[in-house]
Amino acid sequence: MTDSQFNYTGGCRCGSITYRIKGEPTWKVNCHCNWCQTTSGNVFRSFILFNETDITFSGETLKSYTDHKTEHGRPMINQFCSNCGTIIGIKVPDMEQRHISLGSIDQRYEIDIVDNIWVQEAHKFLSFPDKSELYKAGYWNGTGEKFKK
């Protein structure tokens, strides 16, 4: 397969891990839960979900940390480069999609995110554009409760 067949590329800061993705995202979301804050060392995480079969990794193996006590209601595997620490994303057991960290994608400025989950735990200094969809907690197949702006 040639590079022109891949829509997205990315990887970690030191270059030990790279990936190529041939499909389009299945979901794009910012998560403001406490788990995402702590594990990223930041205020929220931006995830772009792709079908696992569309992603090809190269280089070193991702370092994985499996956490069974998460606010997402299911185990999460935090995945990062063991050399530079760049968080490549999250793997959820039994899920056919992989959460890729927006900041690790080369084309990140071409990607817009409207959905925000776990806004009840969002930092007070954040503000959201009018077009944003805000959900109090999780969002399971369209059943998420809206957060009042």
Ligand SMILES: [Zn+2]
């Ligand atoms: Zn690295």
Ligand SMILES: [Zn+2]
């Ligand atoms: Zn989260």
